[in-house]
Amino acid sequence: MSKPLPKPSPTSLDVAARAGVSQSAVSRAFTPGASVSKATRAKVMAAAEELGYRPNVLARTLITGRSRIVALVVAYLDNQFYPVALEKFSKAFQALGYHVLVFMASNADEDVAHVLDGLLDYQVDGVIMASVSISNRLAARCETAGVPVVLFNRRQDDERLSAITSDNVAGGAKAADHLVSLGRRRIAHVTGWSGSSTGRDRREGFLARLDAHGVAPVAVVDGMYDREVAQQLTRALCAGPERPDALFVGSDHMAFAVMDTLRFELGLRVPDDVAVVGYDDVPMAGWPAYDLTTVRQSADAMVAATVETLMARIDDPSMAPRHLRIDAPLVVRGSTVKRETTR
Known part of the structure; x- marks a missing residue:
């Protein structure tokens, strides 16, 4: 016994006939931004749903x-x-x-x-x-x-x-202005990856503005935009003879790791012992657990x-x-x- 032939798929002509519109109207109804009235689009969509019609995206690509x-x-x-x-x-x-x-x-x-x-x-x-x-x-x-x-x-x-x-150079400068205005002078920078323009530009803006304030950073280290690297660098910076009293961190992702290490591993208070500034302003930055000062990328x-x-x-x-x-x-x-x- 032979299998029944598959039912042919509905075409745009079938939809046009059911909706009482032209085939071009059907095409426009399925084309975002195309000129077609709301009434016509509604009729076409209703007819398409009744027939189970979907436009052939591959065919349209070829056309x-x-x-x-x-x-x-x-x-x-x-x-x-x-x-x-x-x-x-x-x-x-x-x-x-x-x-x-x-x-x-x-x-x-x-x-x-x-x-x-x-x-x-x-x-x-x-x-x-x-x-x-x-x-x-x-x-x-x-x-x-x-x-x-x-x-x-x-x-x-x-x-x-x-x-x-974002204006990364200006953002880095704003971080420097803020930390200096708070009276912080032992300032370190955990940069974003030095191979990226974002990391370089934020570092450039931050260091240039520190220099304008007459403040020399105690350290500038590459955090690689990596959480574990940021944690290791925080331990090393705080184990040195001149522990920073402020850190500008090149991304919030790293800044969260820095804060966790300072508070829960090294027993330091944020911001009393070490102030922390991040960059991005992701939603977590506003959570009470971090309450992170940061430069906002919109x-x-x-x-x-x-x-x-x-x-x-x-x-x-x-x-x-x-x-x-x-x-x-x-x-x-x-x-x-x-x-x-x-x-």
């Missing part, structure tokens, strides 16, 4: 030349700033009718090259590199393939690459600017690259200024 997929390449998710940013990216692109593919990559050139091979196979419309460096050679590959790249929370000297960061503003920049480059590949530095205010909390307790 339009766009996959409506954006690749987001991330170096690590340990830092609490990146899961927050990832959620915001996903929501922003969904609202524009795009899907986000997330790729993990280290900053090693061969690792980034391998990831780029994979994402270019998906014919993505654009790439966001979140705290991942990309060589000039790989940038040229993307440019040749017609795929725009925007750097998020990282910048490079390659002028072809748009880059969206994830909302940075993500919005990155999405806007990438979409503009997708629509107009000839558009000049953008290099934006978004203001980073200092948020003062209890890790530097002791709060009054009330009963």
Whole structure:
């Protein structure tokens, strides 16, 4: 006994006939941002649901030349700033009718090259590199393939690459001003990874402003944006002959490790013995357990600017690259200024 032939899938023509509209109206109804009235869209969606119709995304890609997929390449998710940013990216692109593919990559050139091979196979419309460096050679590959790249929370000297960061130099300077204003003079800096623009820029702004105040840092050490490294460095700094009375830490992720080590391992009081300033202002920074003074990276503003920049480059590949530095205010909390307790 032969098997019955499968029922043919409904087409856009079937939907158009059921809704009493043209086939082009059906296409516009399923195209984000296309011009179609609310009434027409409602009729099309109702007819599509009744028939079990879904548009063929692959076919549309062949017709339009766009996959409506954006690749987001991330170096690590340990830092609490990146899961927050990832959620915001996903929501922003969904609202524009795009899907986000997330790729993990280290900053090693061969690792980034391998990831780029994979994402270019998906014919993505654009790439966001979140705290991942990309060589000039790989940038040229993307440019040749017609795929725009925007750097998020990282910048490079390659002028072809748009880059969206916080104003890291100014943020570091604000941390220095704050600690000096509190009378702290034995100040150390646990930097972000020295191989990253963010780590270098925050260090540059911090040290230049300390110098302007006539204060020399007791130590400047590379925390590598790593929690365990930050803990080891805190132990070493506090075991030395001149224990710091203040620490500027290059990210909140490391600052939490620094505070835990100071309080629970070394028995020091924050901020009485050691004041701590972080960078990012992730949600945990406001938790009572940390109450961390920190320089705020506005994830909302940075993500919005990155999405806007990438979409503009997708629509107009000839558009000049953008290099934006978004203001980073200092948020003062209890890790530097002791709060009054009330009963």
